[in-house]
Amino acid sequence: MAEENAIDDPMPTAPERFVLDASGLSLGAAGVVVALTEPVGEEPSPLRAFWSAFSENRGAVLGLAVVVFIALLALFAPWVAPHSPIEQFRQSVLLPPVWAGGNWTFPFGTDAVGRDVLSRLIYGARISLGIGLSVMVVSVALGIVLGLAAAFMRGIVEVVVMRVMDMVVAIPSLVLAILIVAVLGPSLSNTIIAVTVVYLPRYVRLVRAAALAELTKEYVIAAQVAGVGRLRLMFVTVLPNCLAPLIVQAALGISDAILEAAALGFLGLGAQPPTPEWGAMLADAREFIRSAPWIVTLPGLAILVTVVAINLMGDGLRDALDPKLRRS
């Protein structure tokens, strides 16, 4: 259906379409894709069309709700958290959570040095989501620049960029991240750098492939004939039409980045104590498997719930934005 319409589409509407996309960015692109799959009639607004496609998927809506909830917790951590994440209550060391005989002062119990587990988890959401978002923003930005450069300049630029990406992919992700952190030194910011490098190839390859596919289309040729400059052609004409798969990848990339950063934290190569990072909290908790299971269970559960929610949301985004990739 979509393809038929695309073929029937008279040429002159194409430039209109990318103008619309450029203003509405992601949602514009979504609107067009969705609008094309619907019977011709009055065209719903891009945002509404996107939402109606997205909300069809109940899992995705649930995922979105959980992500919003965690994001709000992270945003308002200082007001929501009952205690400071690093204050040590030395009288209440290894206190069990409230459902296992603890008290309401420390609802999720305390850890080995008497820090409130709930407060650490809430502040940890800041760190994990922060890492996920930073990695996503940097790698999308770099991915767009490198991917478009490879697609438009071809020749030596393309060869160098794509070979470097091949090499990054060849090294197992966590091993490469470990190498980078070993060189730069363990810290939160170096975790972000390492995870960004590891996930960059996905974005570069995606943008390049999408741009190459767009480059053969008539509206691009039309724009070239009309004398549009190269930069404008790259970022204004072609890029908006490559956004749909990029947004999907970016959403799923956040969850991968969170997992990877937590793994580094667990190995002692990420956030350093007393930072309440979920992976590092698990590493601290290892010796208390027998005596204090809650400090092992809760941080991992926080990671799992966050990552599942983001993945559910990402799957929904893919179905709504990129019907070609829809899993049957």
Place this chain on the structure above:
Amino acid sequence: MLNLILRRVALTVPTFVALMFVTFVAVRLVPGDPIEARTGERGIAPERLAQLRHELGLDQPVWRQFLDYIYGLLHGDFGVSIVTKTPVLHEFLILFPATLELAFCALVFAVVLGVPAGVLAAVKRGSVLDHSVMTVALAGYSMPIFWWGLLLIMFMSEYLGLTPVSGRMDLINYYFEPVTGFMLIDSLLSGQEGAFGAAAAHLVLPSIVLGTIPLAVIARMTRSSMLEVLGEDYVRTARAKGLSPLRVVGLHTLRNALIPVVTVVGLQTGTLLAGAVLTETIFAWPGVGKWLIESISRRDYPALQGGIMLISAIVILVNLIVDMLYVAINPRIRHG
């Protein structure tokens, strides 16, 4: 066909060169001087320093050092560990069977559960079973495996007392010289009663932990591949001519649906080796993953450099083999 293989092999050469370049540069960027790392903080006489620098080739221009490094790698010289003073390749080869054994068992676990689960989910599409398989797969895919490992230890080992907590073998009750390096085989060869069982018991939890993500990926891939093939005309024909559902699914559909699955299984090598770092750390499994992490904390950079080089080389080679296998089992590409 030969052309295709040669082209594919040739494509890995620049990747290898770039990989050598990166490991070379990375180790030179590491803070601290390699000589200082060996001599400690007391300092040494300038003549001795110059002599050591000369011995290590550090007085050569950087491009010369890089060429020497490549020359060494091509001759199997992956450097010498600062801590143990033994060649890195030698250490790696001693530890690698442990990792290989673990990775193999994890992959078997993932395939044996993942493929049937994916097939059932596809055949019973939309059913409760399908939804459960997909939910479990989503959870498996999103699982922080280091936490999963701790949970399993907590429940299976500490609470139920079913499996050992760590290590490869119960060394108090059994001792035998390594022959192959694979504990399952060595324990059988030793002829000691119960040794094989002990070795297998040690493998259960680490294999489950390491196999969880591949399991999820394989189940999802099998399901979507099955669904695609189930919609093909020839499957409808097979059904229409009255073949039993078992025959249609098992013989006609599965054979073609498994082609992409084989590729996915092969491409899990990277995931397995990366996951081995975490799994081995949790279970104190004496393999290359744990060794890699320990070499960081010991600041043993030659070991780190050589280890990463070797692990990446394995991943590149396995991916290459998987590619060829894909060509071999998929006639559409071979003749296309």
